[in-house]
Structure formats: C-alpha cells, structure tokens
Amino acid sequence: NAGVTQTPKFQVLKTGQSMTLQCAQDMNHEYMSWYRQDPGMGLRLIHYSVGAGITDQGEVPNGYNVSRSTTEDFPLRLLSAAPSQTSVYFCASQESWGETQYFGPGTRLLVL
Amino acid sequence: SQKIEQNSEALNIQEGKTATLTCNYTNYSPAYLQWYRQDPGRGPVFLLLIRENEKEKRKERLKVTFDTTLKQSLFHITASQPADSATYLCALPPNNNAGNMLTFGGGTRLMVKP
Numbered sequence: 001n002a003g004v005t006q007t008p009k010f011q012v013l014k015t016g017q018s019m020t021l022q023c024a025q026d027m028n029h030e031y032m033s034w035y036r037q038d039p040g041m042g043l044r045l046i047h048y049s050v051g052a053g054i055t056d057q058g059e060v061p062n063g064y065n066v067s068r069s070t071t072e073d074f075p076l077r078l079l080s081a082a083p084s085q086t087s088v089y090f091c092a093s094q095e096s097w098g099e100t101q102y103f104g105p106g107t108r109l110l111v112l
Numbered sequence: 113s114q115k116i117e118q119n120s121e122a123l124n125i126q127e128g129k130t131a132t133l134t135c136n137y138t139n140y141s142p143a144y145l146q147w148y149r150q151d152p153g154r155g156p157v158f159l160l161l162i163r164e165n166e167k168e169k170r171k172e173r174l175k176v177t178f179d180t181t182l183k184q185s186l187f188h189i190t191a192s193q194p195a196d197s198a199t200y201l202c203a204l205p206p207n208n209n210a211g212n213m214l215t216f217g218g219g220t221r222l223m224v225k226p
Contacts, residue, residue, distance in 0.1 A: 004155075033214075035216075040120070040218065041218070042201070042216050042217060042218035042219060043156070043201070043216040044216075045213055045214070045215070048213065058213060059213075059215075090155050090156070092155075097205075098143065098144060098205065100146070100158040100161065101146075101148075101156075101158060101203075101214060102158070103155030103156050103157070104155055105154060105155055106153070106154070106155050
C-alpha cells in the first residue's frame, strides 16, 4: 500500500491564483481530512469528510473548497490564493471515528 | 472552547535518560488521547492511543499515562536515543467526542544528545 499520497510536494503561487492540492489514499478509509501547519500554530483542521459525498468545515475553512466524489480522493482547492495561505498542508485518512490517523507527506505552499 | 497545551520549548536530554513530555487540556472530557511523532519535513506518524478508562499504556520504550482528573497526559521515552529526536504531538477528539475533528497540540520538540 502507498498509504496517503499528496501532490505536489512544493508549489509557488502568485496572489489571486487558484490551484488544487491532490490527496489520495489506498486503504479504503472512510474519513479524510485536510490540515495546515504553521510555525507556533500546530495543526489546524481545514475541511474533513466522513465518506464519499459528505464534507464539512473544520477550524479554518475560509478560502478553501473540498469535494469527495470517491472514497480514494479528497482534493483541496484554493480559490484565490493569498499570502496568508502560505503553509504546509497535510492530508490524513482514518478508517473510522476514534481510529489512528494516517498522514501524507505534506505539500509546502508559498504564496507571493 | 477546548484547549490543548504542550510545552513549546524544546526539551534537551542526554542519551540514555528518560524523556517526559506533557499534554494538558481544558474544557474537555475526551474519550481518548493520541500521541504522534513528526520529523522535519514529514507528516505526523501515530504512536499510541490511550482511552479514558486506561491509566497507562506501553509500547516498547514508550509509555503514556492519562489522568482525566488532572486533565493531563504524560508521554515517556525510556533509554532515549538520538533517533528519538523529533517533535511529539498530542491530539484529542472534539468536546462532544463525535466527528473526525482531532485537535492537535502545538507539539514539543525533543532533542536527545549523544
């Protein structure tokens, strides 16, 4: 199993540009999440999904959209990038509630 | 609202000693607590989960305690090695213990010197 994969590993955007961060898992997990990690702020939940077709907002959802059309994929879309979205983004999956979360390797995003 | 606190200052210890990291929480009655390890440039990796009815849990050189009265978890690494150097994160479910929303502490960086 590849586990949780994320692409790209690193991206530079200009303010106002849009992009999609890809996340895929091959463990048939129902739950998937997106976090951002900033120095001194820890991991903060952006959006999450408890199954295909079901998504919900986390702590810091503004400026991001998600969709979950399949169990495997959970892309994160930045609609109009802002410098405040410069961060490291982690995707995670888990089999069900209360279980271990498996994280991807992260995407480092720089917005100029 | 719930709050999780981990010592933001790095913990420096000598190889072979026991490292003890603290996770305190407020406004919480979590059903469980998890500990993760994160190396630079990588995603967190799960280490241990302890449930509210468990006082202590062990895995090899790792030991976690969970005191629901003090609202505190302690994470111990015995016979520490330089390879244990990393940031350690604690995580809890939301206050209603529902959903997928793990909340993470800011993490404590551990440095083990040879």
